[in-house]
Amino acid sequence: MARGSASRVSYHDLGPDTGDFRRDVIAGLSRAPKALSPKYFYDERGSELFEAICDLPEYYPTRTEIALMRDKARDMARLLGPRCVLIEYGSGSGRKTRILVEALAPAAYVPIDIAAAQLGGFSSELARDFPEVAVIAVCADYSRPLAVPGIDRFRGNRRVIYFPGSTIGNFTVPEAISFLRNARAVGRPGGAMLVGVDLKKNSRTLHAAYDDAQGVTAEFNLNLLARIKRELGADIDTKAFRHRAFYNEELGRIEMHLESLRDQQVVVANRTFVFRRGETIHTENSYKYSIAEFQDLARRAGFEPQAVWTDDENLFSVHYLTVPA
Ligand code: AVJ
Secondary structure: OOOOOOOOEEEEEOOOOHHHHHHHHHHHHHOOOEEOOHHHHOOHHHHHHHHHHHOOOOOHHHHHHHHHHHHHHHHHHHHHOOOOEEEEEOOOOOHHHHHHHHHHOOOEEEEEEOOHHHHHHHHHHHHHHOOOOEEEEEEOOOOOOOOOOOOHHHOOOOEEEEEOOOHHHHOOHHHHHHHHHHHHHHHOOOOEEEEEEEEOOOHHHHHHHHOOOOOHHHHHHHHHHHHHHHHHOOEOOHHHEEEEEEEEOOOOEEEEEEEEOOOEEEEEOOEEEEEOOOOEEEEEEEEOEOHHHHHHHHHHOOOEEEEEEEOOOOOEEEEEEEOOO
16 A cells, blocks of 8 residues: 655555454453553544643653754764664654664665554655655554565665654563564564663652643543544543553652542443542553663663663663674
8 A cells, every 4th residue: 555655655554443442442441450551642633742742841851862863873873884774663753763864874764653643744754855765654553563564675684673752661571571572573683773761860850741731741641531432432521530640669650540530430332431539540651761770671682782872961861782693
């Protein structure tokens, strides 16, 4: 299925459908405690709200990582080497990717993203601006194994997996290890990974970043309920829930929840779910790692940590890991 005007871009839709969403929502609300996957935040409205979060004064990760990419892209490109196949998990708006692609001049660029709305536009723009780069866009859930169509012709090129944005923080430690093991297999011996990881820091800064003054993060979190209403035709009073975010020091993670403001019932796909007042749906974890903690995690997944870049304030890190030959 080709889409977009540039000749060097192809687009493949392997994304999850409404059936998957319905099944996951029902399973998540049947669990105790209730939980939903943060991957479902990113419908069209959710992707827009996430872009707005990235521009908030309190949300330091995006601007810090972009500045880090600007400062260090040349060093990174030297280590990653020429003519690689750059596979990106969760390309989003692609601001960091542009910086990297410009410095790296890869043979191919393979963005894999669950958010279809952004993927088509971003990949055609990139293909237009970098005509030497073959762009293979894939709309899919990258947390599951998938075969990238048409990647075989780059058999001889080094594979580099780019995973920016500290999205790795959405996984628990065992999930992160199995995710990294899959990524290592995709990278193959001799391949590499470049991964953005948010650093541990004082809880005041973290709380502000996940509970901003303008309430954009609250709207982003509550949009998940709005999406369930829109797509699954559910009966939910979204005003009867509120956004909660806090740093769980012991587990080293921000947790986001949707808290029920009263005893109530919610109906999704003919199933009734009972909420007590104060009960929450756990919607996201955002783990924070020290450099040593993340390198240890990478080693447990079979990678060899080679280099790490951080900003002057030690807010954010970008790790370069290799797959042993
Ligand atoms: C996209 C998962 C990295 O955890 O900081 C931002 C998502 N959630 N504000 C993060 C998010 C609330 C973000 N990640």
